Every structure is written in C-alpha cells, then in structure tokens.
Amino acid sequence: SDRQKQETGKSLDPYSTDPIRHPALHVNSLKPFNAEPPAVILSDNYITPSAIFFKRNHLPVPQVDANIYRLHVEVLPGVTPGVTPLSLSLDELKTRFPKHTVTATLQCAGNRRSEMNKVKPVKGLNWGIAAISNATWSGAKLKDVLLAAGYRPELAQLACHVQFEGMDRDVTGTTYGASIPLNKALSDDGDVLLAYQMNGEDLPADHGYPVRVVVPGIVGARNVKWLGRILVSQEESRSHWQQNDYKGFSPATDWDTVDFKLAPAIQELPVQSAITQPAEGAMLDRRANEVRVKGYAWSGGGREVVRVDVSLDGGQTWKVANLQSGEKPQPGRAWAWKLWELTASLPPGTQELEIVCKAVDNSYNMQPDTVAPIWNLRGVLSNAWHR
Amino acid sequence: SDRQKQETGKSLDPYSTDPIRHPALHVNSLKPFNAEPPAVILSDNYITPSAIFFKRNHLPVPQVDANIYRLHVEVLPGVTPGVTPLSLSLDELKTRFPKHTVTATLQCAGNRRSEMNKVKPVKGLNWGIAAISNATWSGAKLKDVLLAAGYRPELAQLACHVQFEGMDRDVTGTTYGASIPLNKALSDDGDVLLAYQMNGEDLPADHGYPVRVVVPGIVGARNVKWLGRILVSQEESRSHWQQNDYKGFSPATDWDTVDFKLAPAIQELPVQSAITQPAEGAMLDRRANEVRVKGYAWSGGGREVVRVDVSLDGGQTWKVANLQSGEKPQPGRAWAWKLWELTASLPPGTQELEIVCKAVDNSYNMQPDTVAPIWNLRGVLSNAWHR
Numbered sequence: 001s002d003r004q005k006q007e008t009g010k011s012l013d014p015y016s017t018d019p020i021r022h023p024a025l026h027v028n029s030l031k032p033f034n035a036e037p038p039a040v041i042l043s044d045n046y047i048t049p050s051a052i053f054f055k056r057n058h059l060p061v062p063q064v065d066a067n068i069y070r071l072h073v074e075v076l077p078g079v080t081p082g083v084t085p086l087s088l089s090l091d092e093l094k095t096r097f098p099k100h101t102v103t104a105t106l107q108c109a110g111n112r113r114s115e116m117n118k119v120k121p122v123k124g125l126n127w128g129i130a131a132i133s134n135a136t137w138s139g140a141k142l143k144d145v146l147l148a149a150g151y152r153p154e155l156a157q158l159a160c161h162v163q164f165e166g167m168d169r170d171v172t173g174t175t176y177g178a179s180i181p182l183n184k185a186l187s188d189d190g191d192v193l194l195a196y197q198m199n200g201e202d203l204p205a206d207h208g209y210p211v212r213v214v215v216p217g218i219v220g221a222r223n224v225k226w227l228g229r230i231l232v233s234q235e236e237s238r239s240h241w242q243q244n245d246y247k248g249f250s251p252a253t254d255w256d257t258v259d260f261k262l263a264p265a266i267q268e269l270p271v272q273s274a275i276t277q278p279a280e281g282a283m284l285d286r287r288a289n290e291v292r293v294k295g296y297a298w299s300g301g302g303r304e305v306v307r308v309d310v311s312l313d314g315g316q317t318w319k320v321a322n323l324q325s326g327e328k329p330q331p332g333r334a335w336a337w338k339l340w341e342l343t344a345s346l347p348p349g350t351q352e353l354e355i356v357c358k359a360v361d362n363s364y365n366m367q368p369d370t371v372a373p374i375w376n377l378r379g380v381l382s383n384a385w386h387r
Numbered sequence: 388s389d390r391q392k393q394e395t396g397k398s399l400d401p402y403s404t405d406p407i408r409h410p411a412l413h414v415n416s417l418k419p420f421n422a423e424p425p426a427v428i429l430s431d432n433y434i435t436p437s438a439i440f441f442k443r444n445h446l447p448v449p450q451v452d453a454n455i456y457r458l459h460v461e462v463l464p465g466v467t468p469g470v471t472p473l474s475l476s477l478d479e480l481k482t483r484f485p486k487h488t489v490t491a492t493l494q495c496a497g498n499r500r501s502e503m504n505k506v507k508p509v510k511g512l513n514w515g516i517a518a519i520s521n522a523t524w525s526g527a528k529l530k531d532v533l534l535a536a537g538y539r540p541e542l543a544q545l546a547c548h549v550q551f552e553g554m555d556r557d558v559t560g561t562t563y564g565a566s567i568p569l570n571k572a573l574s575d576d577g578d579v580l581l582a583y584q585m586n587g588e589d590l591p592a593d594h595g596y597p598v599r600v601v602v603p604g605i606v607g608a609r610n611v612k613w614l615g616r617i618l619v620s621q622e623e624s625r626s627h628w629q630q631n632d633y634k635g636f637s638p639a640t641d642w643d644t645v646d647f648k649l650a651p652a653i654q655e656l657p658v659q660s661a662i663t664q665p666a667e668g669a670m671l672d673r674r675a676n677e678v679r680v681k682g683y684a685w686s687g688g689g690r691e692v693v694r695v696d697v698s699l700d701g702g703q704t705w706k707v708a709n710l711q712s713g714e715k716p717q718p719g720r721a722w723a724w725k726l727w728e729l730t731a732s733l734p735p736g737t738q739e740l741e742i743v744c745k746a747v748d749n750s751y752n753m754q755p756d757t758v759a760p761i762w763n764l765r766g767v768l769s770n771a772w773h774r
C-alpha cells in the first residue's frame with residue numbers, strides 16, 4: 001500500500017519527512033539540511049522572515065506531535081533527591097509560565113567559514129556570510145521553569161551548567177545536545193527562553209517545533225531545537241558538539257595535535273559584521289557618482305554594536321556607517337543585530353572599489369584585520385574584516 | 388616660620404604634598420603624577436607590588452585625614468525624598484559591612500598609547516605597555532552600601548548609573564568624577580568594592596587613601612580614588628572624563644569633527660596582551676638555541692583569557708604560550724590578568740626575531756592585527772597585536 005511504501009521510504013531515509021523549504025535558500029547540505037539566504041537580501045529586513053532565516057540542522061528534522069509532547073526538566077538528579085522532576089505538556093508550558101518576547105540574532109559558529117577555507121581547507125559546511133539571522137522569539141523564561149522544577153539558589157555550589165537535549169537523533173539513537181552556563185540561565189537579564197513562537201507564529205519545523213531554547217548572545221549551536229529534556233548539572237553536556245566540536249583553536253593546531261579538552265566550548269561570540277550590498281564582484285554604474293553599501297553587525301554576550309567603519313580603499317581610509325536597530329537595547333541586553341548603510345561618493349576615476357567593513361561593540365572589541373591569524377581547523381569564529 | 392613657608396609653598400604648588408614614589412618608575416608626567424613600571428619587570432610578579440603598580444593621577448593627591456573622613460552616599464536625591472543619605476566614617480565602612488577581597492587588574496584607557504602616537508600623534512600621556520597592573524583589593528561591597536543607603540529594586544526604573552566623586556580637585560575646585568552602570572554595581576557577581584586595602588595594607592596615597600572604588604573588568608578611569616561621594620542617578624556622571632574624554636572613535640574622526648556625544652563612555656575594555664620579555668630591541672645570545680618570551684594578557688568584563696598565541700616571525704606562524712594565573716576564576720568573574728611564557732627554539736641561522744603576541748578571551752574576541760585601523764584621536768583602547 002501507499003502507506004507501507006511511505007513507511008518503508010521513511011525507514012530508509014530519515015530525511016524523507018523533512019519540511020519543504022524556500023527555493024531562494026543557498027543549500028550547503030541537503031541531509032541534514034543546512035542553508036542560508038542570499039546575502040544580498042539579508043539586510044532587506046530587520047526581522048528576518050522565518051522562511052529565509054538560515055537553517056542549521058545537525059540531524060533529520062524530528063516529527064513531533066504537539067499533543068503528546070512533553071518537556072522533561074531535571075535538577076541535579078541523584079544529588080537532589082527531594083526535587084521532583086517536571087514533565088510539561090506544550091499547553092502547560094504556555095499557560096503555567098508568563099510569556100516573554102525577545103528579539104535575538106542567532107549566528108552559526110561556522111558563519112563566514114568559506115573565507116577560512118580560502119586560506120587553507122577546514123572541516124565543515126562552507127557557509128557564506130548569511131549563516132546569521134534575526135527574529136522575535138516568544139516563550140517561557142527558562143529561569144521560571146527551573147524554579148518551578150525545584151532549582152534553589154543553594155544549589156549554585158553544586159551546579160554550573162544547564163544541559164539541553166534535542167529530539168533529533170542519529171541512526172544510533174544519539175540525540176543532539178548542548179549546555180550553557182547556569183548563571184546565564186538564571187540571570188534576570190539573560191533572557192533565555194523556551195520558545196514556542198518565532199516571529200509571532202508557531203515555530204517552523206526547521207526551527208525546532210514545538211519548543212526550542214533561545215539563548216540570546218550565545219552561539220547558535222547551544223540554542224537547541226526540538227527540545228526534549230533540560231538538566232541542571234555539575235558538568236557540561238557530554239555531547240559531541242559540546243566536547244569535541246564548536247571550540248576555537250590556534251592557527252598552529254592541526255588535526256594531529258588538537259586536544260579538544262584544551263579549549264572552552266564556544267558560548268558568547270565575538271564582534272561580527274559583513275557587507276551584504278553591493279554583492280561581491282558587482283558592477284557599479286559608471287554614471288553613478290556614489291555607492292550605497294549595506295550590511296549587518298552584531299556582537300555576542302549582549303554587547304551592543306556602537307560603530308561600523310566602512311572603507312572603499314581596502315582599509316586605508318574609513319567612514320562611519322549609519323546604524324539601524326530596533327528599540328534602544330537595555331545595557332548588556334543588546335541581543336539583536338544592527339543593520340547599517342553608508343552612501344559614499346566615488347573618488348573620481350575609480351576603476352575598482354575594495355569595500356571593507358569592521359564593527360566595534362560597547363566593550364570596544366573590534367574585528368581582527370585578516371583571516372589567516374584566526375584560521376582554525378574547524379573553521380569557526382570567522383570574524384575578520386569583511387571585504 | 389617654617390610652617391608658614393610650607394603652607395605658602397603648598398598654596399603655590401598643589402603637588403607639593405604628593406607622596407614619594409619608587410625611583411624605578413618611568414614618569415610620563417610629574418604634575419599630576421603619572422608613571423608606569425619598567426615593562427621588563429612587570430611580569431615578575433602575578434600580584435604587582437603597590438610601589439610599582441602604575442600610577443595614573445588626574446589631579447594633585449589630596450591629603451585626607453582618615454579620622455574625619457566621611458563617605459557620602461545618596462540614592463536619587465530629590466526623586467526619593469524618603470531615602471536618607473548615608474554618611475559613613477572609615478571605621479563604619481570597615482565594621483558595618485562584610486569585608487571582601489578581590490584580585491583585579493586595572494588598566495589605563497591609554498595603555499600602549501605610544502604605539503598609536505607612532506602612527507599619527509594623539510592627545511594624551513605617552514604610555515608604554517605597562518599602564519596595567521594587578522593587585523588584591525579589600526573593602527566593602529558597593530552593593531551592600533547602596534542597599535544600606537536605601538536603594539530598592541523598584542528604583543531600577545528610575546536609576547541606571549552610579550556616580551563617584553573623588554576628593555582630588557583642580558584649581559577651580561572641580562573634583563574628579565566618573566560613573567558606571569547601576570547593574571554592574573548591584574550584581575552579586577560584579578564584585579565592585581569600596582576598597583580600603585591594596586595588597587593587604589592601607590591604600591597608598593597614590594592609589595586613593597583612604598577609600599577608592601574598584602570596578603573589576605572596567606577601565607581604570609572609573610575606579611575613582613580618594614572617594615568622597617557616591618550618587619545613584621538617572622544620568623551618567625557629568626564630569627569631563629565621563630562625557631568628553633575616555634571614549635573611542637573611528638580613525639576618520641579628528642578634533643574638528645569629533646562629537647563626544649556619539650560614542651559611549653568606555654567601561655569594559657577589549658582583550659589585551661603584550662610582551663614584557665625580551666625587551667624591545669634586546670640582543671639575544673647567539674649561542675643560545677632558544678628564546679624565552681614572557682608577557683601579560685587580560686580582558687575586560689570578567690572575560691577570561693583562554694589562549695595567547697606567540698609568533699617569532701612577525702605573525703606568519705604561531706605557537707601557543709603557557710598561561711599562569713591565580714585560582715581558576717568563576718565564570719564571568721575573571722578579573723585578574725594571566726601572565727604567560729613561551730620557550731621556543733630559534734630557527735637555525737636566525738638574525739633577527741620579530742616577536743608578536745595576541746590573546747583570545749572566552750568570548751573568542753581577539754586583538755586586531757594592526758594599530759592604524761584602530762587609531763583614534765585620543766589614543767585610547769590601543770590593543771593591536773604587540774610586536
């Protein structure tokens with residue numbers, strides 16, 4: 001029967017039930033699905049439409065029935081026998097806890113990896129500059145749920161981490177997992193959400209339906225989708241992605257010498273910016289006497305981008321771009337990117353422009369000038385000046 | 388009489404009562420006194436001895452009689468008529484509040500300004516690489532004192548800043564002043580101290596006797612010395628140093644175009660490192676087949692330095708240095724520098740080494756490669772790779 005065929009197909013290809021995607025996306029990998037929007041349209045919207053928000057899946061998209069969905073929350077099991085684990089339905093998550101909405105930019109650790117690949121090949125998907133997007137997320141505060149699950153401040157001595165387990169699994173049954181520092185989860189100003197809405201609608205399948213974690217200011221990889229389980233623990237997640245991936249190394253470190261224990265798991269990301277318009281190699285109209293440059297800028301850890309410098313001559317001279325943002329962020333809670341633009345007159349007789357941008361955040365960290373000195377074998381944290 | 392002479396002398400030269408200083412210091416300005424230790428000895432001690440801790444005075448050192456000293460603390464005066472201002476003697480500060488000890492590195496905003504001066508002259512003292520030092524500080528928590536002065540969480544809507552006023556004054560009577568964000572002051576993990584001890588002894592006169600603010604992770608300029616008054620307010624300090632100084636600008640901004648309103652006051656500092664040994668231009672023994680390189684590394688905002696890369700060939704290839712620190716810092720509270728060292732074999736036939744270092748913190752921010760693109764008219768935030 002058709003039904004049998006479908007099930008047979010499904011068992012052969014765990015990706016057969018993945019959702020339909022927007023045809024404009026540039027696909028870096030089909031199975032699992034990884035794709036970014038065309039960079040040239042990324043700066044058209046301050047809030048990225050969900051359909052073109054970059055997709056970064058590690059595994060097949062799980063089919064989750066929201067009617068039977070449960071979120072399991074445990075606080076130091078074994079260590080705190082008095083505490084009862086919580087098991088929440090989607091409806092309970094929505095009704096028992098206040099709903100909060102946060103505008104937050106997510107960025108893949110591998111955004112702009114292709115620039116590192118040009119220096120020397122690295123391991124990973126060859127992302128361009130658009131593995132970053134901005135959305136509004138609504139859900140319960142993780143803090144509220146942890147308190148309801150019995151977390152008490154006295155436990156801070158025993159617990160340092162909150163682990164998240166996805167419902168996406170590989171062929172051996174291993175699920176995607178990650179963790180974040182507990183103090184980020186418990187901070188009033190941390191704004192960590194168990195989100196069930198993206199841009200005002202139910203989460204799309206590719207973005208974690210029915211529930212994902214949104215950890216503003218922290219690398220995308222910790223914003224676990226299709227969230228099944230939360231665990232307050234003494235240790236970081238034991239997952240491959242927390243322990244042996246998503247860490248930064250020196251350019252001197254190669255696959256023969258790398259020791260993943262020596263570097264911290266990426267959490268907050270460094271300051272970042274890139275040029276979305278004009279596209280690389282674009283021809284400018286000779287009759288025009290000015291050029292309009294557009295792009296995005298963002299920094300991790302809630303640090304606000306305070307300036308973007310743009311150069312038309314490869315970094316010899318600079319102009320300050322105009323920044324566009326949503327509401328003025330509260331101090332330390334600048335979770336969303338800023339779009340920027342600059343209209344500059346063309347120097348007379350210009351044959352070619354080398355447009356470069358670099359951003360500065362409110363800790364006055366700046367982007368490094370060049371790619372080679374930040375090159376790393378995994379191709380993460382690629383935030384040199386964009387040119 | 389002698390006494391009259393002394394008083395006449397004093398009235399003519401407000402610096403005549405400044406303390407005696409260590410003769411090893413490199414003096415950048417005598418009146419006010421600004422000096423740094425020789426860089427080559429900076430990395431000899433994890434805790435910098437107070438006598439050679441860099442001195443950065445904006446005004447004459449005030450003579451404060453600890454027996455009549457009062458610290459005045461006000462919370463939104465005018466706005467909160469119910470709250471009674473606090474006036475604390477030194478003894479009350481020491482006995483009414485628990486004593487906390489924090490190891491914290493202070494860095495002048497102008498550290499390494501001399502490297503910017505080489506690109507194009509800037510305004511300010513020509514600091515080398517040693518306007519940074521590390522000490523233990525003991526005192527009351529600012530948070531505890533603000534709560535005792537009537538600060539209540541409901542006031543957070545009205546107040547965003549804590550202002551500090553020094554007892555050092557210029558000829559017109561204007562005192563040194565600065566402010567920090569209120570959330571830093573109130574955070575349990577912010578570790579902001581009203582310090583009355585440095586390295587286990589009373590504060591030296593040059594470091595703020597009898598009381599100074601220590602704001603770990605924040606630029607030296609906000610760590611107000613000879614503290615006279617604390618004010619919780621809606622606005623940042625109106626002082627010259629908060630409003631029209633200690634801000635970062637684009638290399639394109641000059642004194643004709645600068646608008647100090649457009650940049651945020653420096654608070655958290657970016658990631659930093661420098662080489663203390665061998666000294667610049669040092670001759671290495673031809674017979675040695677290795678070189679030992681030493682230095683410091685630090686980052687603002689409690690971010691921990693996780694790696695220092697060292698190059699002997701001007702940045703073409705890199706080696707990872709060994710880091711030395713005190714106790715493992717708690718997450719987000721890495722207030723103290725790390726000293727580092729690397730012993731590397733000399734490439735055969737080496738005539739000259741171009742030693743370079745760059746640090747990475749746990750938000751994976753890195754130092755920019757070169758000075759010119761971060762050059763700014765005030766010569767602050769000079770944190771390019773050190774070479």
Ligand SMILES: [Mo]
Pocket residue numbers: 056107108109110220221
């Ligand atoms: Mo990622």
Ligand SMILES: [Mo]
Pocket residue numbers: 443494495496497607608
């Ligand atoms: Mo300073």
